[in-house]
Amino acid sequence: xxxxxxxxKHLGSARRTVTLEIEAVRGLLERLDETFExxxxxxxxxDGRVVVTGMGKSGHIANKIAATLASTGTPxxxxxxxxxxxxxxxxxxxxxxxxxxxxxxxxxxVLTIVPLIKRMGAGLIAMTGRPDSTLARxxxxxxxxxxxxxxxxxxxxxxxxTTVALVMGDALAIALLEARGFSAEDFAFSHPGGALGRxxxxxxxxxxxxxxxxxRVPPRxxxxxxxxxxxxxxxxxxxxxxxxxxxxxxxxxxDLRRALDRGIDxxxxxxxxxxxxxxxxxxxxxxxxxxxxxxxxxxxxSLVVVDxxxxxxxxxxxxxxxxxxxx
Numbered sequence: 531x532x533x534x535x536x537x538x539k540h541l542g543s544a545r546r547t548v549t550l551e552i553e554a555v556r557g558l559l560e561r562l563d564e565t566f567e568x569x570x571x572x573x574x575x576x577d578g579r580v581v582v583t584g585m586g587k588s589g590h591i592a593n594k595i596a597a598t599l600a601s602t603g604t605p606x607x608x609x610x611x612x613x614x615x616x617x618x619x620x621x622x623x624x625x626x627x628x629x630x631x632x633x634x635x636x637x638x639x640v641l642t643i644v645p646l647i648k649r650m651g652a653g654l655i656a657m658t659g660r661p662d663s664t665l666a667r668x669x670x671x672x673x674x675x676x677x678x679x680x681x682x683x684x685x686x687x688x689x690x691x692t693t694v695a696l697v698m699g700d701a702l703a704i705a706l707l708e709a710r711g712f713s714a715e716d717f718a719f720s721h722p723g724g725a726l727g728r729x730x731x732x733x734x735x736x737x738x739x740x741x742x743x744x745x746r747v748p749p750r751x752x753x754x755x756x757x758x759x760x761x762x763x764x765x766x767x768x769x770x771x772x773x774x775x776x777x778x779x780x781x782x783x784x785d786l787r788r789a790l791d792r793g794i795d796x797x798x799x800x801x802x803x804x805x806x807x808x809x810x811x812x813x814x815x816x817x818x819x820x821x822x823x824x825x826x827x828x829x830x831x832s833l834v835v836v837d838x839x840x841x842x843x844x845x846x847x848x849x850x851x852x853x854x855x856x857x
Contacts, residue, residue, distance in 0.1 A: 547689070550681040554690035555697050561674045562701070568671045570705050572653045573604065578625030580606035581652075583614065585639045587688040588631040588695065595629070595699030602703050603712035611639040619643060624651035629702075632656070633675070633691045635663020644668050657698060659691055673698055734821050735814030737854050738835050738844030739765075746771055746842065749778055749802035753789060756781055756801045765832045765845055770805050775841045779805035780834060811836045814843055818856045821846055 573580055580599055584592035592608055599606035609618050611630075622628065628647050632640050635658035644665065647654055656669035659676035666672035675698050681689035745768035747756050760768045760781070767782040781801050789796075789804045811834045812821050821833055825848055835844035 547681040554677045584631030598703045602707040627653035633659040635660045635665040732818040738846045740844040754796040779807040780809045
């Protein structure tokens with residue numbers, strides 16, 4: 531084994547590797563043709579799943595492609611080709627489409643299961659670096675992911691070839707996503723545990739305070755009594771509602787400061803004289819992320835949640851959004 535390269539060669543090696551892989555991916559553009567369209571058509575026409583398979587490094591890439599497809603609207607999963615020969619082939623049905631990765635197109639474990647895949651009537655899309663290989667010829671369509679050379683200086687370790695295969699898989703997933711009209715909300719449903727999922731799925735009525743937690747007083751209430759309601763509920767504000775329960779306005783800490791500046795008598799002045807009538811509100815079915823935007827834009831800490839008749843149904847505070855991971 532040769533002595534390790536000196537430190538001044540490390541960056542040169544890294545830059546050469548990146549350059550070679552960029553060139554390999556750029557070369558892929560010239561091979562995106564009607565075969566890619568046919569591959570998309572086969573998957574879109576099917577009513578099953580996409581089963582992605584591959585051995586060794588191609589297997590790792592196949593696993594990632596399956597995950598990307600599944601999270602972007604195309605049901606997919608990975609099957610190890612060797613395990614498929616020992617029972618896992620039962621996971622594949624004639625309604626599925628198999629996407630088989632093999633740079634050489636001659637991987638024995640993959641070729642062993644191809645006749646059985648064809649016999650059950652499943653579609654077969656190959657992703658190989660050799661269009662004249664056995665796998666490419668047996669497939670319904672072959673996506674050419676060949677490279678001139680690997681980034682590995684020995685031209686042995688799969689480097690450029692796996693990068694190109696991964697990019698082709700991403701291109702396939704995104705083309706299918708767009709063809710299906712897959713939306714951001716659809717994406718969120720398959721990512722409920724992530725920050726994006728919370729922002730696109732969580733509604734105001736999922737986290738708002740409601741019922742007796744809502745601070746509420748009639749317009750004739752004296753400011754002194756309204757302050758007691760504000761203190762008891764802890765939102766730094768109270769709603770003012772009419773006899774039918776409709777929102778007339780809110781009274782906040784800011785309104786309190788303005789009343790103090792005018793030297794009013796808290797014991798006799800009704801709260802309606804100092805309430806903010808044109809207050810910001812949201813509906814319960816609004817996204818929590820939208821509520822956060824309203825709070826930030828208005829530089830306020832609480833929002834009243836109202837129904838179609840403008841009756842308060844809840845209150846949402848900035849801290850609620852923080853706890854929910856929205857802010």
